[in-house]
Amino acid sequence: MSKNRTSVALKQTLVIYDESSLLSWLLAIITLSPIFLYVAEACFILFRREYFGLTLILGQLINEIVNVALKEIIAEPRPSPCEQSEYGMPSAHSQAMFFVTSCVIVTLSRRRHKPLSDWEKNFLYLFLITCSLLVCFSRVYLGYHSVAQVIVGALVGCVVGxxxxxxxxxxxxxxxxxxxxxxxxxxxxxxxxxECCHFLRREQLQCFKCEECTK
Incomplete structure:
Protein backbone atom coordinates (compact mmCIF):
# COMPACT_ATOMS: atom_id res chain seq x y z
CA MET A 1 0.00 0.00 0.00
CA SER A 2 1.23 3.48 -0.85
CA LYS A 3 2.61 5.49 2.05
CA ASN A 4 0.53 8.48 0.93
CA ARG A 5 -2.73 6.63 1.44
CA THR A 6 -4.66 6.66 4.70
CA SER A 7 -6.80 3.68 5.62
CA VAL A 8 -10.09 4.42 7.32
CA ALA A 9 -13.03 2.30 8.44
CA LEU A 10 -16.47 2.59 6.87
CA LYS A 11 -18.28 4.23 9.77
CA GLN A 12 -21.75 3.14 8.64
CA THR A 13 -20.88 -0.52 9.24
CA LEU A 14 -18.17 -0.23 11.90
CA VAL A 15 -19.40 -1.60 15.21
CA ILE A 16 -17.14 -2.16 18.21
CA TYR A 17 -18.45 -4.55 20.84
CA ASP A 18 -17.32 -6.73 23.74
CA GLU A 19 -16.38 -10.07 22.18
CA SER A 20 -16.78 -11.83 25.52
CA SER A 21 -20.46 -10.88 25.74
CA LEU A 22 -23.13 -12.64 23.70
CA LEU A 23 -25.55 -9.78 24.33
CA SER A 24 -23.01 -7.29 23.03
CA TRP A 25 -22.57 -9.37 19.86
CA LEU A 26 -26.33 -9.62 19.30
CA LEU A 27 -26.77 -5.88 19.77
CA ALA A 28 -23.90 -5.24 17.36
CA ILE A 29 -25.89 -7.15 14.72
CA ILE A 30 -29.13 -5.39 15.64
CA THR A 31 -27.54 -1.96 15.46
CA LEU A 32 -26.87 -2.59 11.75
CA SER A 33 -30.61 -2.91 11.09
CA PRO A 34 -30.78 0.36 9.11
CA ILE A 35 -28.26 -1.11 6.65
CA PHE A 36 -30.38 -4.24 6.29
CA LEU A 37 -33.40 -1.98 5.87
CA TYR A 38 -31.84 -0.14 2.94
CA VAL A 39 -31.09 -3.47 1.24
CA ALA A 40 -34.67 -4.63 1.87
CA GLU A 41 -36.06 -1.42 0.36
CA ALA A 42 -33.85 -1.82 -2.71
CA CYS A 43 -35.05 -5.42 -3.14
CA PHE A 44 -38.63 -4.27 -2.62
CA ILE A 45 -38.26 -1.84 -5.50
CA LEU A 46 -36.35 -4.24 -7.73
CA PHE A 47 -38.59 -7.28 -7.35
CA ARG A 48 -41.96 -5.81 -6.37
CA ARG A 49 -41.70 -2.54 -8.33
CA GLU A 50 -43.82 -0.67 -5.84
CA TYR A 51 -44.29 3.08 -5.74
CA PHE A 52 -44.27 2.85 -1.96
CA GLY A 53 -40.72 1.51 -2.10
CA LEU A 54 -39.65 4.54 -4.11
CA THR A 55 -41.25 6.88 -1.60
CA LEU A 56 -39.32 5.17 1.20
CA ILE A 57 -35.98 5.47 -0.58
CA LEU A 58 -36.56 9.12 -1.46
CA GLY A 59 -37.75 9.79 2.06
CA GLN A 60 -34.68 8.13 3.54
CA LEU A 61 -32.50 10.54 1.59
CA ILE A 62 -34.44 13.52 2.95
CA ASN A 63 -34.33 12.03 6.43
CA GLU A 64 -30.56 11.61 6.22
CA ILE A 65 -30.12 15.21 5.09
CA VAL A 66 -32.22 16.38 8.05
CA ASN A 67 -30.08 14.28 10.39
CA VAL A 68 -26.79 15.66 9.08
CA ALA A 69 -28.11 19.23 9.28
CA LEU A 70 -29.32 18.80 12.86
CA LYS A 71 -26.02 17.28 13.94
CA GLU A 72 -24.13 20.26 12.58
CA ILE A 73 -26.55 22.73 14.18
CA ILE A 74 -26.71 21.09 17.61
CA ALA A 75 -23.05 19.99 17.58
CA GLU A 76 -23.38 17.67 20.56
CA PRO A 77 -20.54 15.13 20.87
CA ARG A 78 -21.06 11.45 21.39
CA PRO A 79 -20.76 10.07 24.92
CA SER A 80 -17.29 9.24 26.18
CA PRO A 81 -15.39 7.00 25.46
CA CYS A 82 -16.89 6.62 21.95
CA GLU A 83 -14.10 6.89 19.40
CA GLN A 84 -16.22 8.34 16.59
CA SER A 85 -15.56 12.02 16.08
CA GLU A 86 -18.87 12.87 14.40
CA TYR A 87 -21.58 14.59 16.41
CA GLY A 88 -24.18 12.35 18.01
CA MET A 89 -27.34 14.44 18.35
CA PRO A 90 -29.65 13.11 16.99
CA SER A 91 -28.90 9.41 16.44
CA ALA A 92 -29.03 8.61 12.72
CA HIS A 93 -29.77 4.93 13.33
CA SER A 94 -32.78 5.55 15.57
CA GLN A 95 -34.00 8.30 13.25
CA ALA A 96 -33.81 6.01 10.21
CA MET A 97 -35.67 3.18 11.93
CA PHE A 98 -38.47 5.34 13.28
CA PHE A 99 -38.76 7.14 9.95
CA VAL A 100 -39.65 3.87 8.22
CA THR A 101 -41.89 2.79 11.10
CA SER A 102 -43.75 6.10 10.95
CA CYS A 103 -44.12 5.93 7.16
CA VAL A 104 -45.56 2.41 7.26
CA ILE A 105 -47.99 3.12 10.10
CA VAL A 106 -49.25 6.40 8.63
CA THR A 107 -49.54 4.92 5.13
CA LEU A 108 -51.54 1.87 6.17
CA SER A 109 -53.75 3.79 8.59
CA ARG A 110 -54.74 6.44 6.03
CA ARG A 111 -55.51 4.17 3.08
CA ARG A 112 -59.17 3.93 2.09
CA HIS A 113 -58.83 0.22 1.44
CA LYS A 114 -57.26 -2.38 3.70
CA PRO A 115 -54.16 -3.72 1.92
CA LEU A 116 -53.47 -5.99 4.91
CA SER A 117 -55.72 -7.80 7.33
CA ASP A 118 -55.88 -6.53 10.90
CA TRP A 119 -53.60 -9.23 12.28
CA GLU A 120 -51.07 -8.73 9.47
CA LYS A 121 -51.07 -5.00 10.05
CA ASN A 122 -50.74 -5.31 13.82
CA PHE A 123 -47.93 -7.84 13.47
CA LEU A 124 -46.09 -5.52 11.09
CA TYR A 125 -46.52 -2.58 13.46
CA LEU A 126 -45.26 -4.62 16.42
CA PHE A 127 -42.30 -5.93 14.44
CA LEU A 128 -41.20 -2.50 13.24
CA ILE A 129 -41.62 -0.82 16.62
CA THR A 130 -39.76 -3.63 18.37
CA CYS A 131 -36.88 -3.49 15.89
CA SER A 132 -36.70 0.29 16.20
CA LEU A 133 -36.60 0.17 20.00
CA LEU A 134 -33.93 -2.54 19.92
CA VAL A 135 -31.79 -0.40 17.63
CA CYS A 136 -32.15 2.53 20.04
CA PHE A 137 -31.17 0.32 22.96
CA SER A 138 -28.20 -1.08 21.06
CA ARG A 139 -26.85 2.39 20.26
CA VAL A 140 -26.90 3.32 23.95
CA TYR A 141 -25.62 -0.06 25.18
CA LEU A 142 -22.69 -0.05 22.76
CA GLY A 143 -21.79 3.50 23.77
CA TYR A 144 -22.40 5.26 20.46
CA HIS A 145 -25.15 7.54 21.74
CA SER A 146 -26.69 8.85 24.91
CA VAL A 147 -30.30 8.16 25.83
CA ALA A 148 -31.26 11.72 24.88
CA GLN A 149 -29.65 11.36 21.45
CA VAL A 150 -31.61 8.23 20.53
CA ILE A 151 -34.87 9.67 21.89
CA VAL A 152 -34.46 12.83 19.82
CA GLY A 153 -33.51 10.72 16.81
CA ALA A 154 -36.65 8.63 17.21
CA LEU A 155 -38.86 11.71 17.55
CA VAL A 156 -37.31 13.41 14.52
CA GLY A 157 -37.69 10.22 12.49
CA CYS A 158 -41.37 9.99 13.41
CA VAL A 159 -42.03 13.63 12.53
CA VAL A 160 -40.17 13.49 9.21
CA GLY A 161 -41.84 10.19 8.33
CA GLU A 195 -54.59 0.45 -3.25
CA CYS A 196 -55.93 -3.11 -3.24
CA CYS A 197 -57.70 -4.81 -0.36
CA HIS A 198 -55.69 -7.73 1.06
CA PHE A 199 -53.30 -7.61 -1.89
CA LEU A 200 -51.13 -10.49 -0.65
CA ARG A 201 -54.14 -12.79 -0.48
CA ARG A 202 -55.30 -11.63 -3.91
CA GLU A 203 -51.91 -12.37 -5.45
CA GLN A 204 -51.87 -15.81 -3.87
CA LEU A 205 -55.31 -16.65 -5.25
CA GLN A 206 -54.39 -15.36 -8.69
CA CYS A 207 -51.29 -17.56 -8.64
CA PHE A 208 -53.40 -20.62 -7.75
CA LYS A 209 -55.73 -19.88 -10.65
CA CYS A 210 -52.89 -19.39 -13.12
CA GLU A 211 -52.40 -22.41 -15.37
CA GLU A 212 -48.68 -21.76 -15.72
CA CYS A 213 -48.20 -21.61 -11.94
CA THR A 214 -50.16 -24.80 -11.29
CA LYS A 215 -48.28 -26.96 -13.79
Missing amino acids: YFWTLCFQEGNGGLLSLLKSVKALKLMYFKDSL
Missing part, protein backbone atom coordinates in the same frame (compact mmCIF):
# COMPACT_ATOMS: atom_id res chain seq x y z
CA TYR A 162 -45.30 11.54 9.16
CA PHE A 163 -45.03 14.68 7.05
CA TRP A 164 -43.19 12.89 4.24
CA THR A 165 -46.02 10.37 3.99
CA LEU A 166 -48.63 13.14 3.96
CA CYS A 167 -46.79 14.83 1.10
CA PHE A 168 -47.13 11.68 -0.97
CA GLN A 169 -50.67 10.74 -0.09
CA GLU A 170 -52.72 13.85 0.47
CA GLY A 171 -54.99 14.62 -2.49
CA ASN A 172 -54.47 14.20 -6.21
CA GLY A 173 -51.64 16.70 -6.14
CA GLY A 174 -49.47 14.56 -3.88
CA LEU A 175 -46.03 13.43 -4.90
CA LEU A 176 -47.34 9.88 -5.32
CA SER A 177 -49.54 11.10 -8.16
CA LEU A 178 -46.47 12.69 -9.71
CA LEU A 179 -44.58 9.40 -9.56
CA LYS A 180 -47.50 7.57 -11.16
CA SER A 181 -47.40 10.00 -14.08
CA VAL A 182 -43.77 9.18 -14.92
CA LYS A 183 -43.86 7.12 -18.13
CA ALA A 184 -40.54 5.42 -17.43
CA LEU A 185 -41.95 3.91 -14.23
CA LYS A 186 -45.05 2.75 -16.07
CA LEU A 187 -42.89 1.03 -18.67
CA MET A 188 -41.12 -0.79 -15.83
CA TYR A 189 -44.54 -1.95 -14.53
CA PHE A 190 -44.43 -0.06 -11.25
CA LYS A 191 -47.63 -0.40 -9.26
CA ASP A 192 -49.33 0.62 -6.03
CA SER A 193 -50.48 -2.63 -4.44
CA LEU A 194 -51.55 -0.77 -1.31
Whole structure:
Protein backbone atom coordinates (compact mmCIF):
# COMPACT_ATOMS: atom_id res chain seq x y z
CA MET A 1 0.00 0.00 0.00
CA SER A 2 1.23 3.48 -0.85
CA LYS A 3 2.61 5.49 2.05
CA ASN A 4 0.53 8.48 0.93
CA ARG A 5 -2.73 6.63 1.44
CA THR A 6 -4.66 6.66 4.70
CA SER A 7 -6.80 3.68 5.62
CA VAL A 8 -10.09 4.42 7.32
CA ALA A 9 -13.03 2.30 8.44
CA LEU A 10 -16.47 2.59 6.87
CA LYS A 11 -18.28 4.23 9.77
CA GLN A 12 -21.75 3.14 8.64
CA THR A 13 -20.88 -0.52 9.24
CA LEU A 14 -18.17 -0.23 11.90
CA VAL A 15 -19.40 -1.60 15.21
CA ILE A 16 -17.14 -2.16 18.21
CA TYR A 17 -18.45 -4.55 20.84
CA ASP A 18 -17.32 -6.73 23.74
CA GLU A 19 -16.38 -10.07 22.18
CA SER A 20 -16.78 -11.83 25.52
CA SER A 21 -20.46 -10.88 25.74
CA LEU A 22 -23.13 -12.64 23.70
CA LEU A 23 -25.55 -9.78 24.33
CA SER A 24 -23.01 -7.29 23.03
CA TRP A 25 -22.57 -9.37 19.86
CA LEU A 26 -26.33 -9.62 19.30
CA LEU A 27 -26.77 -5.88 19.77
CA ALA A 28 -23.90 -5.24 17.36
CA ILE A 29 -25.89 -7.15 14.72
CA ILE A 30 -29.13 -5.39 15.64
CA THR A 31 -27.54 -1.96 15.46
CA LEU A 32 -26.87 -2.59 11.75
CA SER A 33 -30.61 -2.91 11.09
CA PRO A 34 -30.78 0.36 9.11
CA ILE A 35 -28.26 -1.11 6.65
CA PHE A 36 -30.38 -4.24 6.29
CA LEU A 37 -33.40 -1.98 5.87
CA TYR A 38 -31.84 -0.14 2.94
CA VAL A 39 -31.09 -3.47 1.24
CA ALA A 40 -34.67 -4.63 1.87
CA GLU A 41 -36.06 -1.42 0.36
CA ALA A 42 -33.85 -1.82 -2.71
CA CYS A 43 -35.05 -5.42 -3.14
CA PHE A 44 -38.63 -4.27 -2.62
CA ILE A 45 -38.26 -1.84 -5.50
CA LEU A 46 -36.35 -4.24 -7.73
CA PHE A 47 -38.59 -7.28 -7.35
CA ARG A 48 -41.96 -5.81 -6.37
CA ARG A 49 -41.70 -2.54 -8.33
CA GLU A 50 -43.82 -0.67 -5.84
CA TYR A 51 -44.29 3.08 -5.74
CA PHE A 52 -44.27 2.85 -1.96
CA GLY A 53 -40.72 1.51 -2.10
CA LEU A 54 -39.65 4.54 -4.11
CA THR A 55 -41.25 6.88 -1.60
CA LEU A 56 -39.32 5.17 1.20
CA ILE A 57 -35.98 5.47 -0.58
CA LEU A 58 -36.56 9.12 -1.46
CA GLY A 59 -37.75 9.79 2.06
CA GLN A 60 -34.68 8.13 3.54
CA LEU A 61 -32.50 10.54 1.59
CA ILE A 62 -34.44 13.52 2.95
CA ASN A 63 -34.33 12.03 6.43
CA GLU A 64 -30.56 11.61 6.22
CA ILE A 65 -30.12 15.21 5.09
CA VAL A 66 -32.22 16.38 8.05
CA ASN A 67 -30.08 14.28 10.39
CA VAL A 68 -26.79 15.66 9.08
CA ALA A 69 -28.11 19.23 9.28
CA LEU A 70 -29.32 18.80 12.86
CA LYS A 71 -26.02 17.28 13.94
CA GLU A 72 -24.13 20.26 12.58
CA ILE A 73 -26.55 22.73 14.18
CA ILE A 74 -26.71 21.09 17.61
CA ALA A 75 -23.05 19.99 17.58
CA GLU A 76 -23.38 17.67 20.56
CA PRO A 77 -20.54 15.13 20.87
CA ARG A 78 -21.06 11.45 21.39
CA PRO A 79 -20.76 10.07 24.92
CA SER A 80 -17.29 9.24 26.18
CA PRO A 81 -15.39 7.00 25.46
CA CYS A 82 -16.89 6.62 21.95
CA GLU A 83 -14.10 6.89 19.40
CA GLN A 84 -16.22 8.34 16.59
CA SER A 85 -15.56 12.02 16.08
CA GLU A 86 -18.87 12.87 14.40
CA TYR A 87 -21.58 14.59 16.41
CA GLY A 88 -24.18 12.35 18.01
CA MET A 89 -27.34 14.44 18.35
CA PRO A 90 -29.65 13.11 16.99
CA SER A 91 -28.90 9.41 16.44
CA ALA A 92 -29.03 8.61 12.72
CA HIS A 93 -29.77 4.93 13.33
CA SER A 94 -32.78 5.55 15.57
CA GLN A 95 -34.00 8.30 13.25
CA ALA A 96 -33.81 6.01 10.21
CA MET A 97 -35.67 3.18 11.93
CA PHE A 98 -38.47 5.34 13.28
CA PHE A 99 -38.76 7.14 9.95
CA VAL A 100 -39.65 3.87 8.22
CA THR A 101 -41.89 2.79 11.10
CA SER A 102 -43.75 6.10 10.95
CA CYS A 103 -44.12 5.93 7.16
CA VAL A 104 -45.56 2.41 7.26
CA ILE A 105 -47.99 3.12 10.10
CA VAL A 106 -49.25 6.40 8.63
CA THR A 107 -49.54 4.92 5.13
CA LEU A 108 -51.54 1.87 6.17
CA SER A 109 -53.75 3.79 8.59
CA ARG A 110 -54.74 6.44 6.03
CA ARG A 111 -55.51 4.17 3.08
CA ARG A 112 -59.17 3.93 2.09
CA HIS A 113 -58.83 0.22 1.44
CA LYS A 114 -57.26 -2.38 3.70
CA PRO A 115 -54.16 -3.72 1.92
CA LEU A 116 -53.47 -5.99 4.91
CA SER A 117 -55.72 -7.80 7.33
CA ASP A 118 -55.88 -6.53 10.90
CA TRP A 119 -53.60 -9.23 12.28
CA GLU A 120 -51.07 -8.73 9.47
CA LYS A 121 -51.07 -5.00 10.05
CA ASN A 122 -50.74 -5.31 13.82
CA PHE A 123 -47.93 -7.84 13.47
CA LEU A 124 -46.09 -5.52 11.09
CA TYR A 125 -46.52 -2.58 13.46
CA LEU A 126 -45.26 -4.62 16.42
CA PHE A 127 -42.30 -5.93 14.44
CA LEU A 128 -41.20 -2.50 13.24
CA ILE A 129 -41.62 -0.82 16.62
CA THR A 130 -39.76 -3.63 18.37
CA CYS A 131 -36.88 -3.49 15.89
CA SER A 132 -36.70 0.29 16.20
CA LEU A 133 -36.60 0.17 20.00
CA LEU A 134 -33.93 -2.54 19.92
CA VAL A 135 -31.79 -0.40 17.63
CA CYS A 136 -32.15 2.53 20.04
CA PHE A 137 -31.17 0.32 22.96
CA SER A 138 -28.20 -1.08 21.06
CA ARG A 139 -26.85 2.39 20.26
CA VAL A 140 -26.90 3.32 23.95
CA TYR A 141 -25.62 -0.06 25.18
CA LEU A 142 -22.69 -0.05 22.76
CA GLY A 143 -21.79 3.50 23.77
CA TYR A 144 -22.40 5.26 20.46
CA HIS A 145 -25.15 7.54 21.74
CA SER A 146 -26.69 8.85 24.91
CA VAL A 147 -30.30 8.16 25.83
CA ALA A 148 -31.26 11.72 24.88
CA GLN A 149 -29.65 11.36 21.45
CA VAL A 150 -31.61 8.23 20.53
CA ILE A 151 -34.87 9.67 21.89
CA VAL A 152 -34.46 12.83 19.82
CA GLY A 153 -33.51 10.72 16.81
CA ALA A 154 -36.65 8.63 17.21
CA LEU A 155 -38.86 11.71 17.55
CA VAL A 156 -37.31 13.41 14.52
CA GLY A 157 -37.69 10.22 12.49
CA CYS A 158 -41.37 9.99 13.41
CA VAL A 159 -42.03 13.63 12.53
CA VAL A 160 -40.17 13.49 9.21
CA GLY A 161 -41.84 10.19 8.33
CA TYR A 162 -45.30 11.54 9.16
CA PHE A 163 -45.03 14.68 7.05
CA TRP A 164 -43.19 12.89 4.24
CA THR A 165 -46.02 10.37 3.99
CA LEU A 166 -48.63 13.14 3.96
CA CYS A 167 -46.79 14.83 1.10
CA PHE A 168 -47.13 11.68 -0.97
CA GLN A 169 -50.67 10.74 -0.09
CA GLU A 170 -52.72 13.85 0.47
CA GLY A 171 -54.99 14.62 -2.49
CA ASN A 172 -54.47 14.20 -6.21
CA GLY A 173 -51.64 16.70 -6.14
CA GLY A 174 -49.47 14.56 -3.88
CA LEU A 175 -46.03 13.43 -4.90
CA LEU A 176 -47.34 9.88 -5.32
CA SER A 177 -49.54 11.10 -8.16
CA LEU A 178 -46.47 12.69 -9.71
CA LEU A 179 -44.58 9.40 -9.56
CA LYS A 180 -47.50 7.57 -11.16
CA SER A 181 -47.40 10.00 -14.08
CA VAL A 182 -43.77 9.18 -14.92
CA LYS A 183 -43.86 7.12 -18.13
CA ALA A 184 -40.54 5.42 -17.43
CA LEU A 185 -41.95 3.91 -14.23
CA LYS A 186 -45.05 2.75 -16.07
CA LEU A 187 -42.89 1.03 -18.67
CA MET A 188 -41.12 -0.79 -15.83
CA TYR A 189 -44.54 -1.95 -14.53
CA PHE A 190 -44.43 -0.06 -11.25
CA LYS A 191 -47.63 -0.40 -9.26
CA ASP A 192 -49.33 0.62 -6.03
CA SER A 193 -50.48 -2.63 -4.44
CA LEU A 194 -51.55 -0.77 -1.31
CA GLU A 195 -54.59 0.45 -3.25
CA CYS A 196 -55.93 -3.11 -3.24
CA CYS A 197 -57.70 -4.81 -0.36
CA HIS A 198 -55.69 -7.73 1.06
CA PHE A 199 -53.30 -7.61 -1.89
CA LEU A 200 -51.13 -10.49 -0.65
CA ARG A 201 -54.14 -12.79 -0.48
CA ARG A 202 -55.30 -11.63 -3.91
CA GLU A 203 -51.91 -12.37 -5.45
CA GLN A 204 -51.87 -15.81 -3.87
CA LEU A 205 -55.31 -16.65 -5.25
CA GLN A 206 -54.39 -15.36 -8.69
CA CYS A 207 -51.29 -17.56 -8.64
CA PHE A 208 -53.40 -20.62 -7.75
CA LYS A 209 -55.73 -19.88 -10.65
CA CYS A 210 -52.89 -19.39 -13.12
CA GLU A 211 -52.40 -22.41 -15.37
CA GLU A 212 -48.68 -21.76 -15.72
CA CYS A 213 -48.20 -21.61 -11.94
CA THR A 214 -50.16 -24.80 -11.29
CA LYS A 215 -48.28 -26.96 -13.79
